[in-house]
Amino acid sequence: xxxxxxxxxxxKKPLLKALLSRLLEKYEYASILACDSKAMRYxxxxxxxxxxxxxxxxxxxxxxxxIVDKGEAAEYSFNEIDEDSLNSILTKIDGELLALSxxxxxxxxxxxxxxxxxxxxxxxxxxxxxxxxxxxxxxDEGILSLLQGISDKIAAYDERIIDTRATCQYQKYSKLxxxxxxxxxxxxxxxxxxxxxxxxxxEEVQMSYKPVSCLGGSEILKDLENNxxxxxxxxxxxxxxxxxxxxxxxxxxxxxxxxMIVHEAFGHGVEMDMFVKDRALAKEYIGKYVASxxxxxxxxxxxxxxxxxxxxxxxxxxxxxxVIIDKGILVxxxxxxxxxxxxxxxxxxxxxxxxxxxxxxxRMTNTIFEAGxxxxxxxxxxxxxxxxxxxxxxxxxxxxxxxxxCMVTIAREIKDGKLTGKIFSPIVLTGYxxxxxxxxxxxxxxxxxxxxxxxxxGYKEWVKVSDGGPYxxxxxxxx
Amino acid sequence: MNTRIIEALKKLEIKEYIINxxxxxxAELFFVKKSLDVRRMKDSHLYQVTLYREFMQGEKKCKxxxxxxxxxxxxxxxxxxxxxxxxxxxxxxxxxxYELPDCKNEPAPEYQPAEKLSKASMEESCRIMTEALFAExxxxxxxEPFINSAELFIVSERVRIITSAGADLSYAKKKxxxxxxxxxxxxxxxxxxxxxxxxxxxxxxxxxxVKRTLEYTKARAQATLAPAAGKYNVIIxxxxxxxxxxxxxxxxxxxxxxxxxxxxxTGNNIQFTxxxxxxxxxxxxxTLKADLPYSSEAIPMKDRVLMDKGELKTIYGNARFxxxxxxxxxxxxxxxxxxxxxxxxxxxxxxxxxHVVNFSDFQMDSLTGHFGGEIRLAFLYDGEKEIPVTGGSIxxxxxxxxxxxxxxxxxxxxxGYSGPFAVYMKGVNVAGSEA
Numbered sequence: 001x002x003x004x005x006x007x008x009x010x011x012k013k014p015l016l017k018a019l020l021s022r023l024l025e026k027y028e029y030a031s032i033l034a035c036d037s038k039a040m041r042y043x044x045x046x047x048x049x050x051x052x053x054x055x056x057x058x059x060x061x062x063x064x065x066x067i068v069d070k071g072e073a074a075e076y077s078f079n080e081i082d083e084d085s086l087n088s089i090l091t092k093i094d095g096e097l098l099a100l101s102x103x104x105x106x107x108x109x110x111x112x113x114x115x116x117x118x119x120x121x122x123x124x125x126x127x128x129x130x131x132x133x134x135x136x137x138x139x140d141e142g143i144l145s146l147l148q149g150i151s152d153k154i155a156a157y158d159e160r161i162i163d164t165r166a167t168c169q170y171q172k173y174s175k176l177x178x179x180x181x182x183x184x185x186x187x188x189x190x191x192x193x194x195x196x197x198x199x200x201x202x203e204e205v206q207m208s209y210k211p212v213s214c215l216g217g218s219e220i221l222k223d224l225e226n227n228x229x230x231x232x233x234x235x236x237x238x239x240x241x242x243x244x245x246x247x248x249x250x251x252x253x254x255x256x257x258x259x260m261i262v263h264e265a266f267g268h269g270v271e272m273d274m275f276v277k278d279r280a281l282a283k284e285y286i287g288k289y290v291a292s293x294x295x296x297x298x299x300x301x302x303x304x305x306x307x308x309x310x311x312x313x314x315x316x317x318x319x320x321x322x323v324i325i326d327k328g329i330l331v332x333x334x335x336x337x338x339x340x341x342x343x344x345x346x347x348x349x350x351x352x353x354x355x356x357x358x359x360x361x362x363r364m365t366n367t368i369f370e371a372g373x374x375x376x377x378x379x380x381x382x383x384x385x386x387x388x389x390x391x392x393x394x395x396x397x398x399x400x401x402x403x404x405x406c407m408v409t410i411a412r413e414i415k416d417g418k419l420t421g422k423i424f425s426p427i428v429l430t431g432y433x434x435x436x437x438x439x440x441x442x443x444x445x446x447x448x449x450x451x452x453x454x455x456x457x458g459y460k461e462w463v464k465v466s467d468g469g470p471y472x473x474x475x476x477x478x479x
Numbered sequence: 480m481n482t483r484i485i486e487a488l489k490k491l492e493i494k495e496y497i498i499n500x501x502x503x504x505x506a507e508l509f510f511v512k513k514s515l516d517v518r519r520m521k522d523s524h525l526y527q528v529t530l531y532r533e534f535m536q537g538e539k540k541c542k543x544x545x546x547x548x549x550x551x552x553x554x555x556x557x558x559x560x561x562x563x564x565x566x567x568x569x570x571x572x573x574x575x576x577y578e579l580p581d582c583k584n585e586p587a588p589e590y591q592p593a594e595k596l597s598k599a600s601m602e603e604s605c606r607i608m609t610e611a612l613f614a615e616x617x618x619x620x621x622x623e624p625f626i627n628s629a630e631l632f633i634v635s636e637r638v639r640i641i642t643s644a645g646a647d648l649s650y651a652k653k654k655x656x657x658x659x660x661x662x663x664x665x666x667x668x669x670x671x672x673x674x675x676x677x678x679x680x681x682x683x684x685x686x687x688x689v690k691r692t693l694e695y696t697k698a699r700a701q702a703t704l705a706p707a708a709g710k711y712n713v714i715i716x717x718x719x720x721x722x723x724x725x726x727x728x729x730x731x732x733x734x735x736x737x738x739x740x741x742x743x744x745t746g747n748n749i750q751f752t753x754x755x756x757x758x759x760x761x762x763x764x765x766t767l768k769a770d771l772p773y774s775s776e777a778i779p780m781k782d783r784v785l786m787d788k789g790e791l792k793t794i795y796g797n798a799r800f801x802x803x804x805x806x807x808x809x810x811x812x813x814x815x816x817x818x819x820x821x822x823x824x825x826x827x828x829x830x831x832x833x834h835v836v837n838f839s840d841f842q843m844d845s846l847t848g849h850f851g852g853e854i855r856l857a858f859l860y861d862g863e864k865e866i867p868v869t870g871g872s873i874x875x876x877x878x879x880x881x882x883x884x885x886x887x888x889x890x891x892x893x894x895g896y897s898g899p900f901a902v903y904m905k906g907v908n909v910a911g912s913e914a
Contacts, residue, residue: 047739052568073518076520096602100518108513109513111515140567140568144571163738203848205846247708338516338517400668403853426874430871479910
């Protein structure tokens with residue numbers, strides 16, 4: 001089934017076209033992004049009970065006008081529009097918004113933009129993604145009931161499990177993008193969920209988090225059942241984990257850890273708004289080897305069907321599949337429109353906003369390494385002493401220096417080609433990104449990708465992303 | 480719109496509710512070096528309506544709640560459907576019954592709205608803070624640090640809270656926040672990221688923060704070595720202090736205690752144990768600071784002592800978890816103040832140390848007690864000379880260090896934290912070079 005059009009956007013579209021027409025009379029470029037989004041979060045916990053609430057960031061109805069006036073870019077976000085308010089919106093833009101820069105210190109100038117770069121070719125469509133089961137039809141009762149069943153099973157697993165959590169989140173949204181040459185509409189739905197088990201020993205509480213996600217509806221929640229046993233077992237195992245001796249080891253990364261390395265360690269460095277600011281080392285490495293020849297990396301809304309798939313980005317650029325690393329060579333970054341104007345590059349469909357209320361930045365979407373040809377069991381057997389890294393927990397980008405800061409929950413010891421059962425936690429991955437990527441010596445023959453969380457730009461601007469890839473074998477500094 | 484919402488609630492016979500209305504206006508400037516890349520403004524108006532529903536599930540008396548998002552200009556039919564859907568959802572949320580606090584129109588005397596921000600226009604506020612942002616950015620030589628890029632937000636919010644119990648409360652909140660990146664190109668090309676948030680036009684504070692970051696970044700450009708792996712006496716300073724205290728803040732929340740993630744009890748010393756009480760750490764005295772006059776549940780917020788010399792004085796939290804624990808519902812807090820410690824920065828630096836002034840990202844895991852982060856810039860003193868170092872990471876446990884933590888007498892104030900500028904901890908693990 002296809003996600004339906006938004007009635008709200010359909011109702012407001014004639015008004016938005018009238019507003020666009022008035023703006024185009026005055027400014028060399030004008031566009032309007034409209035969004036109608038319903039995003040819900042559900043959680044059932046043994047101790048904390050149940051919650052149903054709209055997602056505070058992703059639930060919105062709003063509009064964002066972008067104009068270019070004498071080469072200078074400005075945006076106005078608002079969430080109320082009717083016949084009577086058109087003039088006040090135009091007055092706000094022409095008066096207060098454009099006046100914002102007038103009193104700035106003399107030392108500050110303003111970037112002049114070629115508005116033609118923003119417009120692009122004439123195009124019009126209305127597209128929707130598919131789903132099997134609408135979470136709204138499953139209903140709040142159905143979702144909570146399913147989560148309650150999972151929570152009960154986690155709680156029953158072992159008396160050391162002190163709390164449980166089963167979660168579901170979905171977003172169903174429609175976006176409309178209007179400019180002189182574009183009339184684009186898309187209707188998208190994604191759903192994700194997670195099983196969380198928490199176990200304690202003394203003052204220490206350990207947690208295991210096993211997510212699922214899809215571009216689609218609540219059909220994915222059926223997969224949560226498979227995550228109950230692994231989450232419970234891992235949380236209990238962690239109670240006896242040890243602190244690792246810092247050092248450089250042969251490691252095998254599970255696909256979610258590969259995904260974190262793809263996304264955090266390398267992906268942020270090819271967001272080309274960082275090129276504009278000279279904040280990314282990758283700018284100097286286009287055409288050069290940055291990884292093992294076994295590695296090919298992609299990013300794009302069209303790369304794989306996952307939670308960051310869409311038909312056009314928040315600047316009206318069509319979602320694509322960009323090859324970033326081709327057999328170890330860095331071949332391209334990803335780019336938003338404003339950065340494309342700075343760099344004389346082209347937008348790659350990666351201009352994304354947290355919401356209509358926020359600025360667009362270059363952002364990743366679905367980011368992966370391609371599969372290789374090795375079998376996981378052969379990869380483990382190839383290690384004399386090292387670790388299998390599991391359960392990515394957090395990461396931080398460092399595009400300027402390509403320094404790695406990623407955390408995983410578990411390092412499983414490998415000795416003489418076999419997992420010993422001994423585990424270490426928590427684990428910090430450090431080092432220099434190209435050193436790690438060039439050290440990749442084996443890549444498994446299947447990939448897995450998921451997107452249970454959101455990605456920030458620095459410490460804000462959260463957008464939904466997915467990442468993943470194959471198992472990889474690499475030399476990594478652990479702490 | 481509030482009247483229409485209340486009428487719809489009456490029609491649907493919804494007896495218990497809280498309406499949170501928020502009107503937000505912002506002015507936003509985005510700079511690349513000293514060039515304005517984009518300017519933005521925002522006007523947003525939103526209603527969050529929390530609906531409560533009492534029901535029985537077998538023998539268990541329950542109270543469920545759900546939240547409806549209401550947009551201005553919503554038609555009558557859609558408004559009613561939105562509220563009705565949320566009210567139905569609340570009937571599936573089978574949480575144990577609890578009482579909402581009886582908050583009437585109580586004044587909140589401790590709340591001081593921003594004086595300068597209230598008087599200045601958006602345009603004028605942008606000018607003042609932009610001047611402060613670039614005031615210290617005067618270097619022109621290749622080895623001089625400069626502001627690479629920055630974002631500045633002037634935010635004005637008006638909040639109104641209406642409850643079915645009769646409270647009708649309003650307040651205005653203003654703030655300035657943003658972030659900047661400082662770059663130094665020689666001898667190595669490096670950068671430092673900092674964010675900031677002030678409750679008023681605190682131009683001098685921003686100027687000082689930029690100056691300090693310019694200095695640190697210049698030092699980082701000189702740093703080539705990572706500290707050798709091992710245990711160090713570590714000093715952590717600046718904005719990371721707030722993160723370190725998250726352990727105490729999180730573990731004294733009613734949610735953590737009720738969920739069993741924390742064994743904290745008021746009256747107990749949560750810092751010192753029989754094992755570590757002789758280690759000579761500074762006893763921590765920490766106060767929760769009210770940054771809003773009322774919580775979203777209309778609870779009047781006031782400053783509260785959380786810890787006094789390591790002893791827990793308050794379990795804080797929202798209505799539900801506080802009721803379950805039998806503690807006073809206080810609302811949730813994010814701002815804190817901590818009393819000064821007993822050691823000066825000079826005293827901290829008498830023995831060999833590793834002073835970390837910049838992490839790529841510093842994290843405290845309140846569940847496991849682990850804290851750490853990758854070192855972007857630290858100063859290593861081996862007893863003879865101090866050198867800048869970069870790379871490697873800190874990996875510690877609050878359980879290991881809280882007995883010996885010494886806090887600085889020098890203080891700082893920013894981003895919802897007022898307290899010691901630095902902490903000194905003995906024997907912290909550092910993953911560094913294999914020297």
